[in-house]
Amino acid sequence: MFPMTTTTPDSNTLTNDGLPPQGDGRVLLIACGALAREILDLKARNGWDHLDLTCLPAILHNHPERITDAVREAVAKHRAAYAEIFVVYADCGTGGLLEAACAEMGVEMIAGPHCYAFFDGVQAFAERDEFTSFFLTDFLVRQFEAFVWKPLGLDRHPDLRDMYFGHYEALVYLAQTDDPALTTRAQEQAARLGLRFERRLTGYGDLAETLQGWASRG
Amino acid sequence: MSDEEDDIILSELNDDELVEQMWDDLYDGLKEEIEEGTNILLERGWQPYDVLTKSLVAGMTIVGKDFRDGILFVPEVLLAANAMKAGMAILKPLLAETGAPRMGKMVIGTVKGDIHDIGKNLVSMMMEGAGFEVVDLGINNPVENYLEAVAKEEADILGMSALLTTTMPYMKVVIDAMVEQGIRDDYIVLVGGAPLNEEFGKAIGADAYCRDAAVAVETAKEFIARKHNQLAAG
Numbered sequence A: 001m002f003p004m005t006t007t008t009p010d011s012n013t014l015t016n017d018g019l020p021p022q023g024d025g026r027v028l029l030i031a032c033g034a035l036a037r038e039i040l041d042l043k044a045r046n047g048w049d050h051l052d053l054t055c056l057p058a059i060l061h062n063h064p065e066r067i068t069d070a071v072r073e074a075v076a077k078h079r080a081a082y083a084e085i086f087v088v089y090a091d092c093g094t095g096g097l098l099e100a101a102c103a104e105m106g107v108e109m110i111a112g113p114h115c116y117a118f119f120d121g122v123q124a125f126a127e128r129d130e131f132t133s134f135f136l137t138d139f140l141v142r143q144f145e146a147f148v149w150k151p152l153g154l155d156r157h158p159d160l161r162d163m164y165f166g167h168y169e170a171l172v173y174l175a176q177t178d179d180p181a182l183t184t185r186a187q188e189q190a191a192r193l194g195l196r197f198e199r200r201l202t203g204y205g206d207l208a209e210t211l212q213g214w215a216s217r218g
Numbered sequence B: 001m002s003d004e005e006d007d008i009i010l011s012e013l014n015d016d017e018l019v020e021q022m023w024d025d026l027y028d029g030l031k032e033e034i035e036e037g038t039n040i041l042l043e044r045g046w047q048p049y050d051v052l053t054k055s056l057v058a059g060m061t062i063v064g065k066d067f068r069d070g071i072l073f074v075p076e077v078l079l080a081a082n083a084m085k086a087g088m089a090i091l092k093p094l095l096a097e098t099g100a101p102r103m104g105k106m107v108i109g110t111v112k113g114d115i116h117d118i119g120k121n122l123v124s125m126m127m128e129g130a131g132f133e134v135v136d137l138g139i140n141n142p143v144e145n146y147l148e149a150v151a152k153e154e155a156d157i158l159g160m161s162a163l164l165t166t167t168m169p170y171m172k173v174v175i176d177a178m179v180e181q182g183i184r185d186d187y188i189v190l191v192g193g194a195p196l197n198e199e200f201g202k203a204i205g206a207d208a209y210c211r212d213a214a215v216a217v218e219t220a221k222e223f224i225a226r227k228h229n230q231l232a233a234g
Helices: A010-014 A032-045 A058-060 A064-081 A097-103 A117-122 A123-126 A136-144 A143-151 A158-165 A181-194 A205-217 B013-029 B032-042 B049-069 B075-097 B118-129 B143-153 B170-180 B199-203 B213-233
Strands: A027-032 A051-056 A086-087 A133-136 A168-174 A194-201 B106-111 B133-137 B157-161 B188-192
Touching: A010 A032, A010 A058, A010 A143, A010 A168, A027 A032, A027 A058, A027 A064, A027 A205, A032 A051, A032 A058, A032 A136, A032 B170, A051 A058, A051 A064, A051 A205, A058 A064, A058 A143, A064 A086, A086 A205, A097 A205, A117 A123, A117 A168, A117 A205, A133 A136, A133 A181, A136 A143, A136 B143, A143 A181, A158 B075, A168 A181, A181 A194, B013 B032, B013 B049, B013 B075, B032 B049, B032 B075, B049 B075, B049 B118, B049 B143, B049 B213, B075 B118, B106 B143, B106 B213, B118 B143, B118 B157, B118 B188, B118 B213, B143 B157, B143 B170, B157 B170, B157 B213, B170 B188, B188 B213
Parallel strands: A027 A051, A027 A086, A133 A168, A168 A194, B106 B133, B106 B157, B157 B188
Antiparallel strands: none
């Protein structure tokens, strides 16, 4: 659906280190590393040269209690160098703390509970109410070992699987790109977790629309 | 913790050594060793309640502290919990027979729309270890499940858990329903779960937010003691 048009750092770098800003553009997007590919693709595709991007390490996804402070620090660090800053995070498990922090700092963020929701479309995601589904995106399929398998200790203790996933029914792969290789991997990952597999080609969902809005204002 | 487990014969250790070894085994999630240690202490005439508190609960408290300090992570805690559960399965019927102290009764469950129960299960286990009777409603509980259970079980405490930002507001639905029915003050309401915080607990009208299982136990004990004091004073 959306062939990649830009080169991005490899997934491991985005997971652990994030991405520094390029230093050009008057508007800065502070994003989760898990969104770097999609944002850079939209930026190239739309010619948003006035937007710069920096990413925090995507692995913060597994430590939502650290996200709010990390975003606060990034905003404080870059504020003076840009005319405007936008935060490309949803709530991401911060329990509303990120939203409160962004409001306090006067910066906008993405609506919705998670990237799953805005890729799927926040409203559609809420209406589906799939609370027995475990979601993966392109990035999370690529980084399944680093985000799911190893941190849950399943590489060392596969017998713990049902304690984590026993109440889930399906693994839903929300695909940003139509990539058969990623689909195969996601299918295998569903099997490893003992879950029914479902794939939904979402493209960039609400992310594209939100960035479009921000880009046109910046 | 130690690489020498294979060389240690539990039955040859004296009581103090065995208890310390059980702490290590619990830390390492060694279920069979915990079962063996539990049985040895019972055979030596230990009261089930002492086995529970001095070996299992004390050992799990170390695990809890190291989890809080970022030394241990969720998988290790789960393995330790499984080991403790195995020991408790031996002790549970004996505890009922031997009249172990009863702290109070808790109804606990994960809220509607949420299927996550790892934290809740740890709280249930540690509350049982601390002498509370626990009625676990499982996952995905609508308001009526909670209200029926607290009434039927004549519970002292209602515990609610949520892992999602989208489901945690449901706790307020439950508390509001309790207020509406005029029963809110009949129960101690404790809430927990990763995205929650103290402010949220206050805002929804809970008695306390508990950041982990150990805090839940301490908070529950504190509130129960307060309740007893109030009754005594009244």
